Amino acid sequence: MEILKQFGVDWPHFIAQLILFLIVYFVLNRFAFAPLLKVLEERRKRIEEGQLNAEKIKKQLAEAELRYQEILRKANDDAQVMIEELRKTNEAFSQREMEKAVKESAAIVERARHEITSERNRMVDEVRREMVSLVVKTTAQVAGKVLSPEDQKRLSEEASKELAS
Amino acid sequence: MVFSPLPIASAELSAETPEFLTHSFLAWFTNSILVTAIVLGVIMWIVRSCTRKIEVIPGAGQNFLEAVVEGFYGAVEGILGDKMTRKSFGLLGTLFIFILISNWFGLLPGVGSIGWHEGDKFIPLLRPGTADMNMTIAMATVSMVLWFYWTMQVTGPVAFIKELFGVKGGMSGPILFLLVPLFLFVGVLEVVSILVRPVSLSLRLYGNIFAGENMLATMINIGQIFHFPNWLSSVLSCIVPIPFYFLELLIGFLQAMVFTLLILVYLQLSTAHEEH
Numbered sequence: 001m002e003i004l005k006q007f008g009v010d011w012p013h014f015i016a017q018l019i020l021f022l023i024v025y026f027v028l029n030r031f032a033f034a035p036l037l038k039v040l041e042e043r044r045k046r047i048e049e050g051q052l053n054a055e056k057i058k059k060q061l062a063e064a065e066l067r068y069q070e071i072l073r074k075a076n077d078d079a080q081v082m083i084e085e086l087r088k089t090n091e092a093f094s095q096r097e098m099e100k101a102v103k104e105s106a107a108i109v110e111r112a113r114h115e116i117t118s119e120r121n122r123m124v125d126e127v128r129r130e131m132v133s134l135v136v137k138t139t140a141q142v143a144g145k146v147l148s149p150e151d152q153k154r155l156s157e158e159a160s161k162e163l164a165s
Numbered sequence: 166m167v168f169s170p171l172p173i174a175s176a177e178l179s180a181e182t183p184e185f186l187t188h189s190f191l192a193w194f195t196n197s198i199l200v201t202a203i204v205l206g207v208i209m210w211i212v213r214s215c216t217r218k219i220e221v222i223p224g225a226g227q228n229f230l231e232a233v234v235e236g237f238y239g240a241v242e243g244i245l246g247d248k249m250t251r252k253s254f255g256l257l258g259t260l261f262i263f264i265l266i267s268n269w270f271g272l273l274p275g276v277g278s279i280g281w282h283e284g285d286k287f288i289p290l291l292r293p294g295t296a297d298m299n300m301t302i303a304m305a306t307v308s309m310v311l312w313f314y315w316t317m318q319v320t321g322p323v324a325f326i327k328e329l330f331g332v333k334g335g336m337s338g339p340i341l342f343l344l345v346p347l348f349l350f351v352g353v354l355e356v357v358s359i360l361v362r363p364v365s366l367s368l369r370l371y372g373n374i375f376a377g378e379n380m381l382a383t384m385i386n387i388g389q390i391f392h393f394p395n396w397l398s399s400v401l402s403c404i405v406p407i408p409f410y411f412l413e414l415l416i417g418f419l420q421a422m423v424f425t426l427l428i429l430v431y432l433q434l435s436t437a438h439e440e441h
Contacts, residue, residue, distance in 0.1 A: 004298075007298045007371075008297070008298060008299070009298050009299050009302060010299070012193035013193055013195060013198070013297070013299040014299045014302060014303055015193070016193040016194070016198050016299070017197075017198065017201060017294065017297065017299045017300040017302075017303040018303035018306065018307065020198065020201045020202060020205060020294075020300075020303075021201075021263070021300070021303050021304055021307060022307065023205060024204075024205050024208060024259055024263050025255065025256065025259045025307070027205070027208060027209055027212060028208065028212065028255065028258060028259045028262060028263075029255035029258075029259065031209075031212050031213070031216060032212045032215075032216055032230060032234070032258075033234060033254060033255050033258055034255075035216055035219050036216065036219070036227075036230060036231055036234045037234065037238065037254070039219050039220075039221060039223075039231070040231065040234070040235055040238075042221060043221055046221065
């Protein structure tokens with residue numbers, strides 16, 4: 001104890017320093033270490049969770065990629081089938097349309113031919129009537145007399161016969 | 166108040182209480198207690214400014230403190246294991262940080278060299294806490310009390326006594342009876358070594374820091390000691406202490422490390438069997 005006194009150690013000073021050290025211990029433990037260790041633990045957990053999530057997402061992405069490829073492949077196949085069907089339908093439709101158009105054009109040609117014939121007949125009749133009238137008028141002028149209706153009728157019939165033959 | 170012309174406290178080993186306080190209720194208040202209180206204030210300020218708003222994504226202050234705590238925690242965990250580290254990290258961290266700041270505080274200009282004379286005696290205004298044996302004994306006492314408490318908690322008294330006095334090496338048969346007295350004697354030695362631990366811990370730290378302080382003061386006053394002219398003494402007082410300041414910085418760090426590591430090793434020795 002005497003040696004401690006020589007080094008200046010005594011109870012009041014020892015207790016004062018002890019209390020100060022315990023305060024430092026309390027302050028650091030309560031306000032620095034505990035919250036910091038808590039936040040470090042929390043961060044460690046978050047990083048661990050993040051890594052797990054990243055793994056999960058990577059797996060899901062790979063699955064989604066596979067699914068996407070599958071869907072794309074199926075869509076391609078379906079599209080090919082549809083295109084083929086459409087092509088076949090189109091060909092059949094074109095054939096039918098072609099036949100219909102040919103028929104229609106034939107009918108149009110027939111109708112046109114018929115109209116041309118009837119028009120020609122009508123024109124021939126008209127020319128004939130004009131010719132008869134011309135013959136009657138010319139005859140009256142050559143004869144120098146006024147023709148009676150009976151003469152006109154007879155001349156017309158004769159001229160008609162002549163023109164018809 | 167004067168600037169000390171002599172090596173500080175070279176004649177006295179104790180921390181000093183100013184005369185006007187000696188007989189008052191503030192008799193316990195010494196220059197080293199003042200410095201300890203200042204160090205406590207500095208620690209509280211650092212802790213407060215670094216952990217005012219603790220977030221998962223840290224700011225610069227929190228980041229710094231986290232790096233210190235995380236690094237130290239990892240080192241302690243590597244030696245003590247998870248269970249004991251949870252219990253003892255607060256003490257070990259406090260010891261390291263407090264001793265380090267106290268030691269380095271003593272290197273600040275004016276600490277130990279500014280004070281007043283009371284008769285022939287020079288009393289420095291500030292004196293590092295770790296250069297006062299009351300402080301080092303207080304730290305050693307707290308550490309050893311907690312060491313004993315945690316050891317009892319983890320191993321239990323029976324296992325502790327068995328570890329101290331029991332025959333090691335898995336001996337059996339008649340040789341066991343021959344070895345019992347030997348191991349009892351070894352146990353007694355072990356108990357003595359445990360009892361001496363607080364003394365060795367406190368003396369080592371106190372001796373290093375106190376000697377360092379005196380050495381720096383001597384280096385500062387080296388010109389006057391050898392009666393050089395005043396101008397040369399002034400030049401020498403600026404140049405000579407520089408390498409010793411670096412040495413003291415290193416010693417301050419090493420002593421903080423040594424004190425903390427010794428407590429760590431004591432804990433590891435007494436609890437390692439249970440942890441594994």
